[in-house]
Amino acid sequence: xxxxxxxxxxxxxxxxxxxxxxxxxxxxxxxxxxxxxxxxxxxxxxxxxxxxxxxxxxxxxxxxxxxxxxxxxxxxxxxxxxxxxxxxxxxxxxxxxxxxxxxxxxxxxxxxxxxxxxxxxxxxxxxxxxxxxxxxxxxxxxxxxxxxxxxxxxxxxxx
Amino acid sequence: xxxxxxxxxxxxxxxxxxxxxxxxxxxxxxxxxxxxxxxxxxxxxxxxxxxxxxxxxxxxxxxxxxxxxxxxxxxxxxxxxxxxxxxxxxxxxxxxxxxxxxxxxxxxxxxxxxxxxxxxxxxxxxxxxxxxxxxxxxxxxxxxxxxxxxxxxxxxxxxxxxxxxxxxxxxxxxxxxxxxxxxxxxxxxxxxxxxxxxxxxxxxxxxxxxxxxxxxxxxxxxxxxxxxxxxxxxxxxxxxxxxxxxxxx
Numbered sequence: 480x481x482x483x484x485x486x487x488x489x490x491x492x493x494x495x496x497x498x499x500x501x502x503x504x505x506x507x508x509x510x511x512x513x514x515x516x517x518x519x520x521x522x523x524x525x526x527x528x529x530x531x532x533x534x535x536x537x538x539x540x541x542x543x544x545x546x547x548x549x550x551x552x553x554x555x556x557x558x559x560x561x562x563x564x565x566x567x568x569x570x571x572x573x574x575x576x577x578x579x580x581x582x583x584x585x586x587x588x589x590x591x592x593x594x595x596x597x598x599x600x601x602x603x604x605x606x607x608x609x610x611x612x613x614x615x616x617x618x619x620x621x622x623x624x625x626x627x628x629x630x631x632x633x634x635x636x637x638x
Numbered sequence: 639x640x641x642x643x644x645x646x647x648x649x650x651x652x653x654x655x656x657x658x659x660x661x662x663x664x665x666x667x668x669x670x671x672x673x674x675x676x677x678x679x680x681x682x683x684x685x686x687x688x689x690x691x692x693x694x695x696x697x698x699x700x701x702x703x704x705x706x707x708x709x710x711x712x713x714x715x716x717x718x719x720x721x722x723x724x725x726x727x728x729x730x731x732x733x734x735x736x737x738x739x740x741x742x743x744x745x746x747x748x749x750x751x752x753x754x755x756x757x758x759x760x761x762x763x764x765x766x767x768x769x770x771x772x773x774x775x776x777x778x779x780x781x782x783x784x785x786x787x788x789x790x791x792x793x794x795x796x797x798x799x800x801x802x803x804x805x806x807x808x809x810x811x812x813x814x815x816x817x818x819x820x821x822x823x824x825x826x827x828x829x830x831x832x833x834x835x836x837x838x839x840x841x842x843x844x845x846x847x848x849x850x851x852x853x854x855x856x857x858x859x860x861x862x863x864x865x866x867x868x869x870x871x872x873x874x875x876x877x878x879x880x881x882x883x884x885x886x887x
Contacts, residue, residue: 480705484696491694501700508704577690595652596684597691602654617649624648 482528485598489529492593493536493586503539507532526607533590533609580630588623595620647677651684668870678759685752755853757808758828758868761817768804768819778805778818786814790831790863791886799823800879820879825871827879834864856880
C-alpha cells in the first residue's frame with residue numbers, strides 16, 4: 480500500500496497512541512479511495528494523502544484537544560543563543576532526547592518538522608499537505624527548530 | 639559569523655534558498671569557519687532527526703486489516719462501483735509505487751552521500767586524521783597491504799598543487815576501504831576507495847559529479863574499485879585530482 484509506513488509513523492507522532500494512529504491511517508485510506516475523484520492528476524499525491532490524514536486528525540477528539548491554545552504564527556521569534564546545543568547533543572548522541580524533544584513540540588510545530596525532516600518534503604509540498612501558505616511553513620519550521628534546540632539544551636543541562 | 643546568513647542556514651540545508659542565494663552562501667561558507675561549523679552541526683542534527691523521527695512502525699496485523707477493509711469496500715456496490723474502486727486502487731498503488739521509488743532513490747542517494755560526508759568530516763575533526771603520515775605515495779600505498787582486500791594506484795603529484803597528507807582505513811557499508819587525505823591550498827580532500835560490490839551504487843553507477851550541502855564530490859568505477867573524492871574544495875580542483883587518480887600508472 481502506498482505510503483503506508485510513513486503515514487502510520489506520522490499518525491502515531493500526531494496522536495501519541497497506537498490504536499488512534501491505526502484508526503487515523505485506516506480512515507485516511509478509506510477517505511482517499513472514496514474521494515479519489517477529487518484528486519487532481521498532476522498535483523502532488525503524497526501531499527494529498529498527508530492532507531487527508533492531517534484533516535482527519537484535526538477533527539478527531541485528540542486532534543481538537545491538541546490544537547486548543549495553538550501556537551500563534553505571529554509569535555515573535557526568540558533570538559538564537561550563542562551556544563550550539565547540537566554539538567553537545569551529537570556528542571551525547573542520545574536518540575531519546577531528540578524523540579522526547581519532538582514529542583514536546585506543539586502539534587503544529589511537530590507536524591511541520593516531521594514533514595520536513597523525516598518525510599523530506601519541499602516547502603511547497605508541506606504547504607499543500609497542511610493547507611497553509613509557504614511563508615507560514617517557513618515561520619513554523621523556524622519556530623519549531625528553535626524550540627527543539629532550546630528543549631535539547633535544557634535536557635542536556637539537566638542531565 | 640554573519641547574522642544575515644545564520645538566519646538562512648536551515649533554509650540552505652533544506653535546499654530552499656534561491657539559486658543566487660545558494661551560490662552566495664556557498665562562497666560565504668568557504669571563507670567563514672564559524673558558519674561552516676554551524677552548518678555541519680545543523681546537518682548532523684538534521685540527520686539525527688530523520689532517524690529519530692522514523693520511530694513508529696505499523697504492525698503486520700494492522701497492515702492486513704487495512705488491506706482487507708479496502709478490498710471489502712467495493713463489494714457493497716454493484717459492478718460499476720467495483721470497477722471504479724479497482725481502478726482507484728490500481729491507480730493508488732501505481733502512483734504510490736512511483737512516489738515511493740522516487741523517494742527511496744532520493745533517500746538512498748542522500749544517505750550514501752551523507753555517510754561519505756560524515757566519514758570525511760569525522761576524519762578532519764579527528765585528532766589523528768591519518769594513520770600513515772607521509773607525502774610519499776610509495777610509503778602510503780604499501781601501508782594498506784594486509785589491511786584492505788585490494789590494492790590501488792596513486793598518482794605522482796610533482797608539478798601539481800596537490801599534496802598527499804596520508805591515509806587510513808575507512809568502512810562503508812561494513813566494507814573496508816582506503817581513505818587518502820590530500821591537500822590543496824587550505825582544503826583537505828578525502829579520497830575513498832572501496833571494492834565495487836554495490837558500494838555507493840545509490841549515488842550513481844557511472845562517473846559523475848555531485849554537489850550537496852556545500853561539499854563537492856566526484857565518483858567513478860575503475861578496475862573493480864569505486865572511487866569517491868569529496869571536499870569543500872571547488873569542483874574543478876576535485877575533477878583535477880580525480881583525473882590524476884584515474885590516470886595513475
